[in-house]
Amino acid sequence: MALPLHAPLEISFDYTRSLGPTLSRFMTGLAQRRIIGSRDSTGRVHAPPIEYDPVTHVASTDFVEVSATGTVLTWTWMPRPIEGQPLTHPFAWALIRLDGADTPMLHAVDAGSASAMSTGMRVQVRWAAEPVGSIRDIACFEPLSTSETEPGGEVEPVTMVTTPIRLSYEHTASPEETRYLYGLAEGRVLAQRCPRCRKVYIPPRGACPTCGVPTTDEVELPDVGTVTTFCIVNVPFPGQRTKPPYVHAAVLLDGADIPFPHLILGCPADEVRMGMRVQAVWKPREEWGFTPQNIDHFRPTGDPDAAFESYASHL
Amino acid sequence: MTDTMTEVAVVAFAESPRVRRNDSTTNGVEMLVPIFRQLFDTTGLTKDDVGFWCSGSSDYLAGRAFSFVTAVDAIGAFPPTSESHVEMDGAWALYEAWVKLLMGEAEIALVYGFGKSSAGLLRRVLALQLDPYVQAPLWPDSVSIAALQARLGIEAGLWSEKEMAAIAIQRRGLPESVEDLLEQPFVADPLRKHDCAPITDGAAAIVLATGARARELCERPAWITGFEHRTDSQHFGLRDLTTAASATAAARAAIGGNVDVAELHAPFTHQEILLRNALGLGDAVRISPSGGALDGNPMFAAGLARIGWAAAEIHAGRAGRALGHATSGPALQQNLVCVMEGR
Numbered sequence: 001m002a003l004p005l006h007a008p009l010e011i012s013f014d015y016t017r018s019l020g021p022t023l024s025r026f027m028t029g030l031a032q033r034r035i036i037g038s039r040d041s042t043g044r045v046h047a048p049p050i051e052y053d054p055v056t057h058v059a060s061t062d063f064v065e066v067s068a069t070g071t072v073l074t075w076t077w078m079p080r081p082i083e084g085q086p087l088t089h090p091f092a093w094a095l096i097r098l099d100g101a102d103t104p105m106l107h108a109v110d111a112g113s114a115s116a117m118s119t120g121m122r123v124q125v126r127w128a129a130e131p132v133g134s135i136r137d138i139a140c141f142e143p144l145s146t147s148e149t150e151p152g153g154e155v156e157p158v159t160m161v162t163t164p165i166r167l168s169y170e171h172t173a174s175p176e177e178t179r180y181l182y183g184l185a186e187g188r189v190l191a192q193r194c195p196r197c198r199k200v201y202i203p204p205r206g207a208c209p210t211c212g213v214p215t216t217d218e219v220e221l222p223d224v225g226t227v228t229t230f231c232i233v234n235v236p237f238p239g240q241r242t243k244p245p246y247v248h249a250a251v252l253l254d255g256a257d258i259p260f261p262h263l264i265l266g267c268p269a270d271e272v273r274m275g276m277r278v279q280a281v282w283k284p285r286e287e288w289g290f291t292p293q294n295i296d297h298f299r300p301t302g303d304p305d306a307a308f309e310s311y312a313s314h315l
Numbered sequence: 316m317t318d319t320m321t322e323v324a325v326v327a328f329a330e331s332p333r334v335r336r337n338d339s340t341t342n343g344v345e346m347l348v349p350i351f352r353q354l355f356d357t358t359g360l361t362k363d364d365v366g367f368w369c370s371g372s373s374d375y376l377a378g379r380a381f382s383f384v385t386a387v388d389a390i391g392a393f394p395p396t397s398e399s400h401v402e403m404d405g406a407w408a409l410y411e412a413w414v415k416l417l418m419g420e421a422e423i424a425l426v427y428g429f430g431k432s433s434a435g436l437l438r439r440v441l442a443l444q445l446d447p448y449v450q451a452p453l454w455p456d457s458v459s460i461a462a463l464q465a466r467l468g469i470e471a472g473l474w475s476e477k478e479m480a481a482i483a484i485q486r487r488g489l490p491e492s493v494e495d496l497l498e499q500p501f502v503a504d505p506l507r508k509h510d511c512a513p514i515t516d517g518a519a520a521i522v523l524a525t526g527a528r529a530r531e532l533c534e535r536p537a538w539i540t541g542f543e544h545r546t547d548s549q550h551f552g553l554r555d556l557t558t559a560a561s562a563t564a565a566a567r568a569a570i571g572g573n574v575d576v577a578e579l580h581a582p583f584t585h586q587e588i589l590l591r592n593a594l595g596l597g598d599a600v601r602i603s604p605s606g607g608a609l610d611g612n613p614m615f616a617a618g619l620a621r622i623g624w625a626a627a628e629i630h631a632g633r634a635g636r637a638l639g640h641a642t643s644g645p646a647l648q649q650n651l652v653c654v655m656e657g658r
Contacts (some may be wrong), residue, residue: 003339011379015447023350046552048449054553074470074556076462077504082439083441084454093459097549106450106463114504119470135449165443165577169378169435174340205388206344212362212391214348 002004005173005181005290012166019159022051022060024045028067031133033151037066037101047101048135051202068102069144073104077114083166086140088257092094092117096141100158108140112203116143121238125149133158156313176215181290183220187282191256199257223280223295224251224259226306228314232269245269251278251298252314266299323416324529324536325655326521326624328630329353331351333611336433337516341377342385343429346518351389354425354522358532362391365522367420368398369412371405371428372615373445378435386429397421404428405619406517406580406641406651412523413542421462422525429518430614437514437614444644446549456643458511462503464556464646465585469505471557476505479584483509486587486609512582515615519620537626537655538635541569544651551646562593562640562650569652570594575634576601578621580641582608589647590640598640604628618642620655629657 014066019027023039026049029036037047038060052059075094081087086108094117095104110126111117122144127215131137133151156189173181180203183190192204192215198209204215230249233242247269250259264272267282288294329350331337344539354363368390371382385402392398397420401407405428407490412424437501438456445451468474483489487498488510499507522532527551529536545568547554554560557579575601581587587609603609605624608617625639636656643649 002341003474010376017447019448026449032411046550050553051548054548074463074466076459076466076506077501078456078459079501082436082454082456083437084442086453087454093455095463106455106460107550111564114501146392161448163447167378167435167440169341169377171378171434172340172431174336174345175338177340206340206342207348207388208391210387210391210393212351212389214347219331312319 004175004178006086008165009171010253011169012136012164015163015164015165017161019161020051021129022049025049025063027133027161028155030135030137031131031155031158032153033127033131033137033149035066035068035098036063037098038063044102045100046103047098057075059120064100064218066098068098069151070096070098070123070141072117072119072123074119075109075117078118078241086136091140093139094123095279107138107301108139110142110239119242127233131294134161152206152222155246176206180204185288185290186286187285187294189221189223191218191219191221200255201258202253202260205246219255221253221255223282224301224309225251225256225278225298227264227274227276227278228252228259228272228311230264230272232272237314247272249278249298250283252311257314260293262299263298264299272307277303277306309310319542320466321417321419322526322529322537322538323413323523324533325622326522326524326529326533326536327357327470327628328355328520328624329357330519330616331613331618333515333517333613335514335516339431339516341379341434342382342430343372343431343518344386344389346429347386347389347427347520348519350423350427350520354520354527358444358522359533360423361520365390365423365425366397367412367415367424369390369400369408369426370397371401371403371408372430373402374597375440376430376434376614378534390420391427399414400403402615404615404643406622406639406653407643408650409521409619409653410522410542410544413430413539415509416523416525422464422528424523425520425524426619427518428616428619430480430616431516432514432612432614433516438636452603458503458506459594460505460645461511461583461586465510465583468557468585468589468608474585475508478588479510482584482587483609487608488605488606506583510584512608512612515611515613515617517611517616519616519623519625521626523621529658530590533630535630535657536633537629537657539653540656541571541652541654543569544649546644547650549644549648553569556646557591558589559647559650561650562590562647563595565650565652566594569654570638571654573637574600574636574654576604576606576628577638577640578603578607578625580608582612582617582642584609586647593653594638618651625653626655629655632657
């Protein structure tokens with residue numbers, strides 16, 4: 001048995017969030033190099049501001065500007081910063097109570113070395129070169145010096161914030177999927193049969209969804225099958241590989257008990273129908289890898305349509 | 316409402332091996348199938364006897380959408396069954412199942428949690444559980460946040476690096492002395508490697524049953540007498556990080572008397588001391604005989620496993636009353652306490 005295949009997987013998304021009145025005020029302040037906090041019902045000032053009072057749960061309405069200087073309440077040292085953090089060279093994380101606030105905020109301190117850090121030390125904001133209305137407008141904090149940055153002038157209110165998120169994973173295929181992917185790399189379609197209910201799954205699975213046991217007996221399937229159902233894609237989207245309109249179909253390979261999703265090309269989209277018999281069109285062998293994309297698409301065989309009863313239970 | 320309240324017990328528990336990295340997919344099926352089989356072998360149940368299934372896991376950990384739906388393959392969910400999921404540790408799924416059983420909607424529930432923590436950079440992935448406006452965009456990692464908490468407690472005199480090292484030795488069975496460990500470099504000052512739970516792939520599962528069914532399935536069921544969860548603010552600034560008010564509140568509501576043993580979900584050594592204080596556990600209480608999360612911390616399963624190991628102490632007759640604790644979120648933000656007793 002080959003070891004499970006694995007491959008890097010990168011996912012990313014730009015989260016766009018509306019801010020609401022409290023955070024809008026805070027982010028607009030940052031765009032002006034000002035830090036706005038909120039005062040709660042007990043008189044305590046929070047910076048960043050909190051949206052709702054922790055005791056009365058009433059929305060915050062009392063906003064006050066606090067200083068861009070503050071005191072470190074606790075800290076730790078980041079010897080090897082990781083992707084996305086405020087600094088790429090070693091720095092401290094700290095909870096910093098800004099002058100004029102009663103509770104601390106989390107941010108980075110560019111202190112040079114851990115030995116320069118201490119609880120109680122005084123720090124000041126280092127502003128980003130071009131503030132846009134984001135927590136990253138505070139590039140980091142740095143040990144307090146005499147130089148001061150003047151606040152900027154009026155700006156348009158900031159109501160949205162966009163946070164790009166990118167994550168890296170090592171994706172692992174299951175042992176059953178691995179067999180299937182090795183098969184595809186040889187131009188073969190390998191399914192597996194559930195030892196209990198005898199159904200044939202393509203791709204094979206770590207557990208038969210009916211019986212909860214791994215599929216075991218290998219079954220080689222032909223690359224010919226029947227369209228059970230399909231949709232016509234008319235909508236363009238980023239990363240699309242085929243020009244719309246085109247057909248995305250569920251193809252029930254002969255001998256399988258679960259349809260296999262793929263493209264149907266080789267005829268006008270409006271001619272594709274349920275029951276249509278189709279065959280895989282493989283890419284040139286030199287382009288094959290461990291992927292179902294070795295099959296470029298399915299094309300109509302021209303044979304008579306399959307009877308509805310032959311695939312009715314697989315819809 | 317009936318006069319006599321339904322009673323619910325943990326009747327069986329299974330955990331997959333605690334390893335740094337396994338060959339499982341991120342949907343957990345390969346970890347779950349063997350432990351479900353173990354539970355069925357122990358209890359004599361089949362999947363058709365289970366009236367409610369509930370799981371805890373995270374798509375962010377898996378790096379794929381609806382990974383928990385693929386995990387449902389492991390339960391053999393056809394014909395359709397009653398199933399639910401929480402994007403939290405499986406301990407919270409256990410809470411949901413407990414409520415379901417109390418409501419009389421099922422007699423037997425199977426609850427599971429799974430996490431392939433090794434798939435991504437765990438301490439970075441966990442930044443996404445933070446406030447998305449003013450914290451997560453800075454990508455503060457989970458170890459650094461725990462370190463900020465550890466220093467606060469050290470400087471307040473609530474715990475020391477020595478006491479933290481001693482806990483690591485005890486839970487993980489380390490051969491080194493405290494002095495040896497304190498010579499090790501910091502991972503995130505003041506935390507050293509031994510202070511941090513290892514990154515662990517794994518799964519855990521528990522069978523819950525009501526009254527008479529529980530007695531049929533288990534010689535000495537672990538009857539749930541208190542089950543509470545609470546949460547603290549996501550704003551660090553609003554919390555006293557040297558304690559966990561939510562843990563104290565959950566314990567006050569759930570414990571009702573002494574316990575013999577407590578399994579604590581403390582992924583960092585200082586958090587074990589913090590939790591003992593917050594939960595009000597005296598010196599006589601045995602702490603985490605399983606090794607706790609410090610000996611293996613499969614994300615979204617380690618909290619459920621704590622309850623499972625606490626129940627196992629009752630099943631084996633080693634404890635009369637046992638407490639299982641689970642946490643979720645940064646620096647012990649959310650806490651759950653499950654108290655069980657044998658009769």
